Amino acid sequence: MTTSVPSTQASIILDEKELEVSAERRNSISSRHGKDELLPAPTREAILAVPGLTADLEAPGVYTVSWDGPDDKANPLNFSPARRWLTVANVSLITFITPLASSMFAPSVPTLMVEFDVQSPLLSAFVVSVFILGFVIGPLVCSPLSELYGRLPIYHCSNVLFFLCTIACAESKSLNMLIGFRFLAGCAGAAALAIGGGTIADVIPIHHRGKAMVLFSMGPILGPVVGPVGGGFAVQALGWRWIFWILTILSGCVTLLTFAVMRETFAPTLLGRKTTRMQKAYPNYKFRSQYHTGMKASAYLRRSLVRPLRMLVNPIVLILSVYLAVGYGYLYILFTTFSIVFREQYGFSPGAVGLSFLGCGVGSLLGAILYYFTSDRILDRLSKVTGPQPEHRAPSMCFGAILMPVGLFMYGWAAEKQVHWIVPIIGTGIFGHALVMVFQAILNYLVDTFDIYSASALAANMVLRSLGGAFLPLAGEDMYDALGLGWGNSLLAFISLALVPVPFVIFKDAPEGKVSRVSKEEWTRHHNYTNFTPDMHLGEYAPIDLPQNTVTSAEAQNFGRQRSTGSWKLGSRSSSRGKLANFSLFVSNALRDKFFDSSLGNKQAGTNGQKTSTKTVERTSRSMANSKKELTLCWRPPDISWTGP
Structure with missing residues (x-):
């Protein structure tokens, strides 16, 4: 049977x-x-x-x-509100512990140097900043791996490694051992800072992302401020080793919490x-x-590891990263010299020196609150005309850029003239307020622009930011010895003034909504755009493949005009590079795209009697038709009809 x-x-x-x-x-x-x-x-x-x-x-x-x-x-964007905000809170808590560890140790450096019988001022600054140096290496490894294996394994591995390295710091028998494990702890702790923005992009839609980014960026801003306050009293009462034991307890609790509540959020x-x-x-x-790349795992891993470095050569990422590196370096110059300034100028005790960090902390908190209530509202208001664009985050950056040199001037000259101690602390508060506005706006801009690859964009940003935080403080004490507190901080303020135009240049062309060349290239290189419309949260994306002779001269003339109503220009990657060669790297990606458009449409129209060169259009069409890797994406809002192929 x-x-x-x-x-x-x-x-x-x-x-x-x-x-x-x-x-x-x-x-x-x-x-x-x-x-x-x-x-x-x-x-x-x-x-x-x-x-x-x-x-x-x-x-x-x-x-x-x-x-x-x-x-x-199952789509992380459709998680329940409780699940999504629990994820944001968990990531924000991790990103608070790591920066806390970077500066909580600072007030104990004099005690440590006496115990290990070291008198080098350079080493006393380096033992603090070496932790930030670890932020340079960690993102270059963690971010690509998170885009290959998912976010969750990276969080777990980095949390455990950070926990173990912090224990090793507490048990250090020499200064070299302490420096080595501080560096490794920085590498491990950088993971959440690098991929946290990507996690937020995974679970939070763009219209609510500003609030989520406030929580995420509070750690990198408030952690270094709150750390010295607790560290100053801890070293007085318990000794410098107990600072690391406190950090071990905190990181252990966060690690257990992450194992309990965190879920995978990376869509691929x-x-x-x-x-x-x-x-x-x-x-x-x-x-x-739908995210299948057709590449072998080894080849995809190599591409993922290279992606953050490729993004560093993109003008908009490079400019914003350098800008944030300057501000971050200034923050750590202040942190590494507060002990000297307030002890010598105002006679503060170690515990009182820790309290002097509160000015910067309160200013940062007020800046975060202001950004929380204004960022998404500004985005919604500007989106009524063009739809949501990453450049709509720039107004907050403009406000912070103006305030930053004001705070530096006030702090430097008040401390130089020994005005009442509250005045320089207010100056640091203004600086902290400005920095948090710039910091949050830049991170939000990169997350909105790169979306699924935002972890790599943030890693590229974090590399330069961390280099500034690690090496600029090494020159802080010598700068103040040579120039004094007044002119030393004035030098920093003048550099900040030179960078003020950056956010205004970005915001100038916000209605045209540019997504960076690297972002578009990565999408076209890694995905098969047949019937797939990726969810980039900025509008409806679709592949455009132009057969030869399907674009008329009139259509080509209107490429630039279409952008004002929300459409992307069309063009090959090679053409974009050709125009980029004629432009300075100090010009934002927004202006570069505009220059390309004007050369394709209006510039040709002016020289050829309102006619666009047919050869230019045919060459663009042919290059796009020959290879799908050369396709660019077309963004079109739902209310705009498209007459193309």
Whole structure:
């Protein structure tokens, strides 16, 4: 008597749990009926009826796995509000512990140098800043790995490593041992700072992202401020080693919390797991994620590791990173010299010196509160005309850029003339307020611009920012010895004044909504744009492939005009590079794109009697048609009709 095998030919699996049950059922039936016996495969129509599956037009027999519609609960953007904000809070807590560790140790440096019998002023500054130097190496490794293996494993590994290195710091027997483990702790602690913005982009839509970025950026700003306050009293009462034991306890609690509540949020990783389940349930068919790159794991890893370095050569990332590196370096110059300034100028005790950091902390807190209530409102108001654009974060940056030199002038000259101690502390508060506005706006801008690759963009930013925080403080004491507190801080303020135009240049062309060249290249290089519309939160994206002679001269003339209503210009990557060669790296990506447009449309129109060069248009069309890697993306709001291919 033979046992009939149930047919699954007409079955449609609608739920991920059913996929797992189906796979177990198929395996159990196959094991009963022989090793090589397989169940009848479902029909193509049944496969296509499964939510989240579409046929790949370029690869017959292959099905693309995506989310089960716009309301799929597995999509991190559709997590419950409680789950999403719990994720943001968890990441923000991690990013608070790491910067706290960077400066909490600062008030204990004189005690430490006496214990280890070291008298070098350079080493006394380096033992603090070496932690920030670890922030240079960590992001270059953690961010690419998070885009390859997901965010969650990186959080867990880095938290555990930070916990162990902090214990080693507490047990250090020499200054060299302490410096070494401080560096490793900085490398491990940099993970959350580098990929935290990417996690926020994973779970928070753009219209609410400003508030989430406030929580995320509070750690890097308030951590270095609050740390010395607690560290000053801890070293007086317990000794410098107990500073590290306190950090060990805090990091251990955060590590356990992360294991308990954190979930994976990276969409390519989640869809990769779903693809694996589909392949296991239906082995007769081929499936691939909508984020499938077609690259081998080793090649993809190499590309992921190089991506942050590639982003560093992008003008907008480079300029903003240098700007933030200057501000971050100033912050650590103040932190490493507060002990000297307030002890020598005002006779503060070690505990009182720690309290002097509160001025910067209160100013930073007020700046964060102001950004929290204004950033998303500014975005919503400006979005009514052009739709949400990353450049709409620039107004907050403009405000902070103006205030930063004001705070430096006030702090420097008040301390130089020994005015009442509250005046220089108010100056540091103004500086902290300005820095947090600039800091949050830049991070928000990069996250909004690069979205799924925001972890790499933030890693590139963090490399330069950390270099500024690690090395500028080494020159702080010598600068004050040579110039005095007044002119020394004035020098810093004059440099800040020279950088004030940066956010205004970015905001100048905000309505035209530029996404950086690197961001677009990464999308076109890593994804197969057939029927897939990636969720970039900035509008509707679609691939544009121009056959030769399909673009008229009039259409080419209007490329620049279309941008004012929300459309992207069309052009090959090579053409963009050609125009970029004629422009200075000090000009923002926004102006570079505008220059390209004017040369393609209005500039040609002015020289050729309102006619665009047909050769230019044909060359652009041909380069785009020859290779999908050369495609650019077209952003089009829902209310704008598109007459292109």
